[in-house]
Amino acid sequence: MHDRKSRWISAAFQVLAVVTALLFTTAVMLLVKAQPLEAYKNILIGSFGSVTKISDVLVAWVPLLLAASGLLVTFAAGLWNIGIEGQITLGAIFATGMLRLLQDSALPPELIILLGFVAGAAGGMLWAGLVGLLKIYGGVNEIFGGLGMNFVSTALTIWLIFGPWKRPGVGSMSGTEPFDPSLWLPMLPGLRLSPWSLVIAIAAILIVFLLLQGTHFGLRLKAVGRNGRAAFLMGVPTARYMFLAFILCGLFAGLAGSVQVLAVYHRLIPSISSGYGFLGLMIAMLVNYQALWVAPVALFFAALNIGSIQLPIVLKLDSTLSGVLQGALVLFVLVMDGVRRRFTQKR
Amino acid sequence: MKVELRNIHKFFGRVHANDDITLTIPQGTIQGILGENGAGKSTLMKILSGFIQADGGEILLDDKVVKIASPSDAIRQGVGMLHQDPLDFPPMRVIDNLLIGHAGGLFPARKQVAAAIQKLQSQFGFNIDLDAFVDSLTVGERQQLEILRLLWMGARTLILDEPTTGISAIQKAKLFETLRILAGQGMTVIFVSHKLEDVEGLCGQVVVLSRGKLVGQASPPYVTDNLVQMMFGKVVTLGERQNMTAEDLRFQVRDLAIEDYRLQIRNVNLDLRRGEVVGLAGMEGSGQLQFLRACAGIIRPVHGAIQLGAKTLHGQPYHAFQNAGIKYVPASRMEEGLIPGLTLSEHFMLTEERPGFFIDREEAAGLTRQGIQDFYIKGTPASTVESLSGGNQQRALLALLRSPIDLLLMEHPSRGLDIESTIWIWSKLKERCRQGTSIIFISADLDEVLHYSDRILVFFNGKVSLPLDAAATTVDQLGQLIGGKGW
Numbered sequence: 070m071h072d073r074k075s076r077w078i079s080a081a082f083q084v085l086a087v088v089t090a091l092l093f094t095t096a097v098m099l100l101v102k103a104q105p106l107e108a109y110k111n112i113l114i115g116s117f118g119s120v121t122k123i124s125d126v127l128v129a130w131v132p133l134l135l136a137a138s139g140l141l142v143t144f145a146a147g148l149w150n151i152g153i154e155g156q157i158t159l160g161a162i163f164a165t166g167m168l169r170l171l172q173d174s175a176l177p178p179e180l181i182i183l184l185g186f187v188a189g190a191a192g193g194m195l196w197a198g199l200v201g202l203l204k205i206y207g208g209v210n211e212i213f214g215g216l217g218m219n220f221v222s223t224a225l226t227i228w229l230i231f232g233p234w235k236r237p238g239v240g241s242m243s244g245t246e247p248f249d250p251s252l253w254l255p256m257l258p259g260l261r262l263s264p265w266s267l268v269i270a271i272a273a274i275l276i277v278f279l280l281l282q283g284t285h286f287g288l289r290l291k292a293v294g295r296n297g298r299a300a301f302l303m304g305v306p307t308a309r310y311m312f313l314a315f316i317l318c319g320l321f322a323g324l325a326g327s328v329q330v331l332a333v334y335h336r337l338i339p340s341i342s343s344g345y346g347f348l349g350l351m352i353a354m355l356v357n358y359q360a361l362w363v364a365p366v367a368l369f370f371a372a373l374n375i376g377s378i379q380l381p382i383v384l385k386l387d388s389t390l391s392g393v394l395q396g397a398l399v400l401f402v403l404v405m406d407g408v409r410r411r412f413t414q415k416r
Numbered sequence: 417m418k419v420e421l422r423n424i425h426k427f428f429g430r431v432h433a434n435d436d437i438t439l440t441i442p443q444g445t446i447q448g449i450l451g452e453n454g455a456g457k458s459t460l461m462k463i464l465s466g467f468i469q470a471d472g473g474e475i476l477l478d479d480k481v482v483k484i485a486s487p488s489d490a491i492r493q494g495v496g497m498l499h500q501d502p503l504d505f506p507p508m509r510v511i512d513n514l515l516i517g518h519a520g521g522l523f524p525a526r527k528q529v530a531a532a533i534q535k536l537q538s539q540f541g542f543n544i545d546l547d548a549f550v551d552s553l554t555v556g557e558r559q560q561l562e563i564l565r566l567l568w569m570g571a572r573t574l575i576l577d578e579p580t581t582g583i584s585a586i587q588k589a590k591l592f593e594t595l596r597i598l599a600g601q602g603m604t605v606i607f608v609s610h611k612l613e614d615v616e617g618l619c620g621q622v623v624v625l626s627r628g629k630l631v632g633q634a635s636p637p638y639v640t641d642n643l644v645q646m647m648f649g650k651v652v653t654l655g656e657r658q659n660m661t662a663e664d665l666r667f668q669v670r671d672l673a674i675e676d677y678r679l680q681i682r683n684v685n686l687d688l689r690r691g692e693v694v695g696l697a698g699m700e701g702s703g704q705l706q707f708l709r710a711c712a713g714i715i716r717p718v719h720g721a722i723q724l725g726a727k728t729l730h731g732q733p734y735h736a737f738q739n740a741g742i743k744y745v746p747a748s749r750m751e752e753g754l755i756p757g758l759t760l761s762e763h764f765m766l767t768e769e770r771p772g773f774f775i776d777r778e779e780a781a782g783l784t785r786q787g788i789q790d791f792y793i794k795g796t797p798a799s800t801v802e803s804l805s806g807g808n809q810q811r812a813l814l815a816l817l818r819s820p821i822d823l824l825l826m827e828h829p830s831r832g833l834d835i836e837s838t839i840w841i842w843s844k845l846k847e848r849c850r851q852g853t854s855i856i857f858i859s860a861d862l863d864e865v866l867h868y869s870d871r872i873l874v875f876f877n878g879k880v881s882l883p884l885d886a887a888a889t890t891v892d893q894l895g896q897l898i899g900g901k902g903w
Contacts, residue, residue: 283774285765288758292766296755302714302746303767303816304738 079409086405090397097393103386111383112391116376124262128333129345129371132157132325134270136349137363138277139321144358145281146314147294152200152215153346155222156193156319160326161341162226163192168248168330169234178251185252186327193323194316196222201315205308211315226339234337244338254332263332270328271364273321278360290314322346348374351399357406370395417494417572417604418443418478419464425472426459433459434470435628441621446595446605448619450612452647452699452860455625457608461575464606465497466490477573488517496571500578502558506551513550514565529568536564540594555678556587563594573604578701580614592618610699612643612899644895648862666690666854667711667823672720674706679878681706684720686873686883688823688856691849695865695886696858698875698898704858705827707875711856712744712825713737724822741822747831747858749809754801760784760812761797767816787815791844807837814844824848826857830864842868862894876900 095105116126136153143150150156167188171181196218203209231240254263281287292300293310301307329341348370356362377391419441426434433456441447451457463470466484474481477493484490487497504513514533515524530546537544542560550558559579566574576595580588595605595618609615615622616638623633624646632646667688674681681703688694696704709715711722713734722730727740738744746752754763761784765775768783784797791811795804804812810833817824829845830838845855846868859865865872866886874881874897881897896902 283777285770285773285775288762288765288775291762292755292758295757296751298752299746299755300766301734302744302752304735305766306735 078412082405082409083402086401087398089405090394090401093397093401094390094394098386098390101386103384108380108384108386108390111380112373112376114376115379116372121260122375124257124260126368126371126375127262127267129374130368131266131270131328131332132343132345133348133352133367133371134364135273135321135325135328136346137352137367138270138273138360139318139325140349140353141277141281141358141360141363142290142321143314143318144353145287145290145294146311147297148204148311148314149212150197150200150215150315150318151212151350152197152218153318153322153349154342154344155215155219155346156196156322157326157329157342157346158219158222158226159192159196160189160323161192161330161337162222162229162326163195163323164189164327164330165229165234165245165337168252169245172248172252181252182254182331185331186324189327189330190320190323193321193326194319197315197319197322198312201312204315205311223339226337226341230337230339242339244334245336247336250335252331253335254328256332261333266328266332269324273324274360274363277321281360286313348395351395355399355402418476419495419573419604419606420476420479421460421464421473422476423473424460424463424470424475426456426463426468426470428459432628434463437473437625437630439623439630441604441606443604444599444602445621446599446607446619448615448622449606449608449625450610450615450622450643450647451625452610455647456628457625458577459628460625461497461577461606461608464490465495465575467497491517491566491569491571494570494572495575496566496569496573497575498559498562498566498577498579502555502562504550504558504561506549508550509546510544510548510550510553510561511546513561514546514568517565517569533564533568536567540597541590542594554583554587556583556590559583559587559591560594567598572602573606574598575606575608577608578610579607580609580611588614610647610899612640612896612901615643616640640896640899640901641892644892644899648891648895664690666692666725668721668723669711670721670723672707672710672717672722674703674710674715674717676703676706679703679706681878681880684873684880688854690852691854692870693845693849693855693857693868694883695869695872696856696875697862697865697872697894700860702875702898703878703880704873704875707873707880708825708827708856708858709744711823712742714744741820743817743821743824745813745817745824745826745829747827749806749813750802753813754809756802757800759798759800760788760793760795760804763801763812763816764797787812791815792840807833810837810841814841820851821848821853824853824855824857826855828859829857830859830861838864862891862898866891866894874898876903879903 098105098108115122117123136157140150140153164185167185168181171184200211200214200218203214204211230245234245236246254265256263281291289300289305289310292305293307297307325345326341330337334341352363352366352370356366373391373395377388380386380388380390421437421439424434424437437460449457462468464475464484466487466489475484476482477495482493484493484495490496505516511526511530514529518524518529533546542564544553544557544561553561563574579591583591595607599605607615607619621633621635622638624631624643626647634643665687669684669686672684684707686694696708698704706715710717713729713732713736717730720730721728724740724742729737729740750756761780764784764787765780770776781797787793788795788797791814793804793808793811793815795808801809801812830841833841849855866889869886871883872886872889872894873883874894876898877900
């Protein structure tokens, strides 16, 4: 009875947070003399206006969902895996590398694609594992370690694109030489969306949900995250579980990077992670680390991203407006959570 | 400065930490405040120095009623407190430490401050290099630095909380001399301690706190037995003693040496028999916690051997100790014992080794219900541990212990529990002893130590007594040893 009441209060505060975020974004638009209603309408049309648009939203949804799935694991273990951007990038680099290695071989293309995914996952795990080892054995906070590894991954991408993997003749910011269409992950006719990548993303969030809800492994991860000292004294090998959390998150991040290469860009481009890792962090915070809510919220974020693409063309507004709204949303949800706690504590 | 406390009350939840305390301290005296851990000494001093506010009563400084809102407010009114752990900034220079607390303009007046401090130093014969880094100073020097800082900031009443912990005998003599000079100059000194010897040697007047109440006062010449009686004097009947007589050796500690940033423990030897209970007595911070944690493998001793049965354990990680059959129960339930946010059922799943990858929820709930029933926990399998009361959290901690256990190490098994729960919990523990579990436990409650132990080790400032036979020891003897007498 009391529980239900507090749940309602909690929900009310969340609605309030969304409304405040919208008001805040509206205020920002009014400040720069744009028409907010027009902008919102355009975002809506830009994201759900046609089948192509919807499929584009789903294309953005896949890496977001993968990143957020991985982050749920690290957050469960109490870790801030800021390095996820670099882990996505390494996934893309490894997948590209594997495809470049095998594209002239006699292997069937399906197998090459599969090996591309395997390599991408390995790349993400490698980068995440390094952050984990730095944290556990080097005493380097995972936020700093991850941030450092992000810079290294960016530099590595640029070097590859302009160095060893440059296009015949001259390297360019447009990336490496595109792969032969036979090495593309099969797409729906006329659309940029591959059903396979959807399957991977949905499988990822389901696996994470099951892992955290119903397994001993998930329970121990949560114990490490909520009170590492007590978990250690109870006999949970905390270092091993932290490391495994990093590895799992790296696996999902690496898959996200592979999807970007195998299903979206078909080559390595300079900013292959597109900030999906950081957006994934925001999503995980926004849903309060509840796996159930990740899919819809990630879809909403993807829609904002895609919908705002046409803002510069139609309204002469910068497309970063979607970022303002996403950021405001996270901030206000966190603030409202604090307000709610104060409010409920007083009584 | 004359300090007067009138009818001070302070509650922490249901605990009455200060119960109607009235105390007058004339100017120029050294007032001792004596009491066992948790008696309310620190609470009272925190109220006087502005860290916390009293729930009732008033404070008078030089016969004027004052409100002390914060530590900086206290020092403005002339009350400075020297904490048990020095409140300084180790990686900074001495002079910068002094400047930090100084209200001043944008640019610190380094030279003037240095000159003022040097003058104070010569007055007391201190010799601290102002350009040295604080972490290069000894504990005694850091204490002197803190005294200098408080005096320089205008303190006319100085509160010292357990100042003789961790300093050498020479430094202690120096400190006492300083305090006597200060009192001679008209300062009021309040000396909080549990060490009888220190209080007797220094203070012109002593009050004793026990369980939040002011239970007595004394002036020189002191009768140690009376002070001990006031500190620990309570009579509780706990039922009949039960002694274990099994002779087979279970756990062995040989020449154990532990080092800590303030304590050095040397040459501890202990032979524990099957089913035997050994109590560790001593004031908090005397080394018993370090010893217990070394037995659990949490702290690595610098030297010595630990053996359980035929297994050699020293040098191995904590989880190896655990797998060998040693189980550790910490005192801080929510910080080290249980995991906030997880339910009782999830705790049972964490501690039980269950086969399979997926959690069998039915089985988990069944197991938890059994535990709840066996240990009379007021809660359901779905209750989060933080929603339980302290006593029920303690029961849950005990319910989570996996049988079989060869050696159970417990910090304060009954802290925060009422007498009935304590008796009940010990009946459960003794039941385990009959099945062959040996227990080593720490307690601040002398009656608990005397009543439930077969043998007792007393700790004082890192020194460890030979095992005492609990049946032949009295509260007074134990109290004297704990207070550092008769070593």
